[in-house]
Amino acid sequence: MQHLEEQEYTKQFDFELWKNLFRYTKPYKKYLIRLIFIMVGVAGIDAIFPLMGKFAVDNFIVAGDMSKMGIYIAVFSILVVVQAFNVWMLITTAGKIEVGVCYDIRKNAFRRIQELSLSYFDRTPVGWMMARMTSDTQRLGQIIAWGSVDSIWGIAMMVIMMSIMLILNWKLALTALVVMPALIVTGIYFQKRILKAFRDIRKTNSKITASFNEGITGARTSKTLVREGRNIIEFNEITDKMYHKSVKAAIFSSLYMPIVLLLGSIGTGLVLWKGGNNVINGVMGYGTLVAFINYVLRFFEPVRELARIFADLQYAQASGERILSLIDKEPDIKDKKEIIQKFGDFFNPVKKDWPGVEGDILFENVSFRYKKGEEVLKNFNLHVKKGQNIALVGATGSGKSTIVNLVCRFYEPVEGRILIDGTDYRERSQLWLHSNLGYVLQTPHLFSGTIMENIKYGRLDAGDEDVIKASKLVNAHDFIVKLDKAYEAEVGEGGARLSMGQKQLVSFARAIIADPAIFVLDEATSSIDSETEQVIQSAVEKVLEGRTSFIIAHRLSTIRNADRILVIDKGTVIEEGTHQELLKLRGRYYNLYNNQFLDEQEIKTINMDTELSL
């Protein structure tokens, strides 16, 4: 978890980045313009209220003339109503911008995620992408919408108040504004420190969460190692750190307000002193004095707001950088322009022009390496005829998955080419290949929804009968109809309500329903209960029949039934042939067989308590 921590961004304001980000406000331009008017209006009325006080003091109280009282009340009421309306307008308008920007960013980012190649996902943790799409997007939407609101208000408020004060009495205004620079500097300084302190706390807090996680999931291990005591001591160190950091942050934030208030009251004091003298000397009215005191008291609020936005911007800038790094990421595998023109892209395929797939696959001098890694495949040649079953056998990291990844075009050869039915697959669209591919993962992945929906994932226009037919073919029908709602049963998040074996069967049905010409199977290693095992084995046999298939095989029966077995080591085929042929070689396959497959049979023997042979 810890390595997913956000990096520190101390960079200065990045104008280019913000320009780039503000492209997301384009559809909301009219709201932004409206917002400017509203906010200036809000600030204007906010700034007028002290003037209303001055008017009252000068005209009513000092002069004692009540003739204008009716108008005064009317104006005051209008101001109140208009201001309330303004507030309503500003929140709904800024809300539209916030919500719209977030929506657009999420939409764009998700679209880009769909376009990115698998290489990206192999490098990028899911949590990282989740955070970009959730908290970062939210933060950005907020700063764009509400940051605009507050900064327009803050600036307008300051300008208007300053103007009014200067007009009323420029000397006194300048005296009152003496504290301004100090106010701004303090504001920015504290906001930054506070933000940093809180970021620190968040980091420590995620350490605490991680420790709780380990403390709970690792509790059994800790017990057997008698390590509880030291775990507790180590945990106490973290909470200790948390305590000190939190108190420090609290000290900072509780220092901030008093200092701002104090600076503000220096302004008030100066006004009271100098303005009071003016009143005593008769050069200024009571009303102006009261108005000035009111203005000075209100002055620190816009300053504080602006300082906060300034600090927030830097934080949001980091979010923006990360989001853009995702949205602007170019996929490693892209169909050529003319191919897209001919066959369409992911979102607008031109299916009528797609050629059919027979399933003859040829690796021609294929070399491959992952980014900055060493070569995994070198001058690899392989011809798989239509309908052949190929079992790939070898240790972890031998290159089995790479071959499968290349067949699926999740990665492309660095050198050489892969031909499907005699044509380089780069001359077709990715979607064309994937639409003709059946794929079953080692750990089956289902989506929330019903079993019906999950199986239809393999062919969107399939009817219910098709689903039942496919399920029957892979022996899934029997368990499905026994479920509470049969095909309409919810599988839960990630298929959590089904057992491992059930999930596998559903994923077989899903892969088979489109009747793909090419089939890829990454067999599960973990042993499931022997009864399901039997069911799955017969499902595998049926699924592979008549399809060109690549199997990363672990089960003896699957391997034995394959048309060809390739033993892969360090990216090359070291042995090749049928089961019997390979056993006779007494080489690597023979060894593997003895170890791995004997293991499998032993477990079966123990659990089923029947005599087995090989």
Place this chain on the structure above:
Amino acid sequence: MNSKFKLSMQLMKGNWLLYAGAVVSVMAAGIFAMVCPLVIRATIDSVIGNKELDVPGWLGSIIESWGGTGVLAKNLWICSLALLALTLLQGIFSFARGKWAAQASEEISRRLRDKLYEKFQKLPYDYHVKAKTGDLIQRSTSDVETIRRFLSFQLVEVGNTVFMVIVVFIIMMSLNIKMALLSVVVLPVLFTFSIVFFKKIKDQFKLCEESEGKLSTVLQENLTGIRVVKAFGREAFEYEKFDKKNDEYTENVRGIINYFALYWSSSDLMSLSQTGIVTVAGIYATISGQITLGTFFVFLAYVGMLLWPVRQLGRILTDMGKMVVAMDRINEILEKEQENMNEKGKRPIIKGNIEFHKVCFGYEGDENVIKDVSFKVKSGQTVAILGPTGSGKSTLMHLLQRLYDYRKGSIIVDGVELKEIEKNWLRKHIGIVLQEPFLFSRTIKENICLAKLDVREEEMFEAARTAAVHDVVNEFDKGYETIVGERGVTLSGGQKQRVAMARSLIRSCPIVIFDDSLSAVDTETDALIRKAIRESNKKVTTFIISHRITTLSQADAVVVLKDGMIEQYGSHSELISQEGLYKKLWNLAKGSEKAV
């Protein structure tokens, strides 16, 4: 309720003074804040103006002794300075409040976290077998946070608001009763409105959270299942699915924002109306001479001071209900009975002679899963345990570490009844490598040296070599400093097992249990590890749960378990001459050789 009270007392212990200090400070700060407008009032009315000075007697006499208001008028800065001094005092107290409240509440949340963590460490093994990790973490983090927020902010804030309202109202009443009543006339409405609003909006928030949850489920499933999405060419389908949820969520957020627009505009309308009422009434009162200009100013300032906290009060009060729930949820964990580790037990010298005699065991409330198991192991011997899933192999081994205590029968370790041996002592002398070992996200080095202090590097290498993991680790870029689980470095199941073995071996226990842990590595490595252990020349009693005939056949004795009972017991040569599971396995292995 009682236990919750007890917990609260425990948490507050030692923090009362800080808390009291915070409360006193918040009130003091409030009072000074309230006095500031009074100073301005006096200045406007009596120093600049010529009204009779309306201040407490002692202050009046001080001012008189200086030469009266006339002197002040010539030296207006004194009034300003008074204002400044008052603000400074207000600042100091509000700082003290912030600091003390933070110290108290942070101390309390630290205690709470520590207590919870300690509890997790001390709960019995069985609790953790059944534990729902996600829920426990939720309680340890967000529930603690709810309590922290309540203590550090909400409680003080509510107290502060109530205090302010009362004191301000009293001062206002003493200045002018009619004006005072007019100044608070809208406040009850505002308060009720905010309570009703925040209660009402809860449903909308819930709706919003739900749709957010759905959105992130779609996202999460898409990301974790990206291979499936790509292999089936479902990019466009997923995009539409996401878009729909994105739409729903956006609609709900918009709903909330619209609610808030309504709330803030209405409450602004009320607040400004309150100001308007005071302004107009103040004008009349001032003209008719009921109040002075300065008093008018004070009323306006006070109304401004009250409006905001009262608006906030609704939000805080509706939020405070969560605290009780959080407290309950935490208490539920803290009340669970923990494993008794402090009992004074025997500490015999453990050499590894073990005798099971008619041992019976069943999990709480369940039937026996171990039934009348008896066998003997001499120090230094290796015993292999064989049996189908659920036959009780692991359970039997867990009994040895006293992770569970047996019901009947006895287990004698080096002449002492197991139950009489101190748990810590026992566990220090028995190493067990669990079926699913847990590695901590620290360096490999730290993981291996987890259970032993001051390990020499050579010792660590030795343990790693024995567990056949030394070469693997050295191949990593950072070697032993590699952090487990860090991006790019994921250990395979077998590698994890081997690190766990090294972690156990480094402790040099006289008894070692491999709970099916060798099965996760391939047969050759399995053999290498066992050979290395044998050759390390230590007299170690070893238990190995395994299904591999090669492993079983090399043990001094094999126990075949079925349904919690010993079905067969004996050495390799004894067992191959009996009909049974062992022989079947043996035939299988022989057959595999013949098949070639």
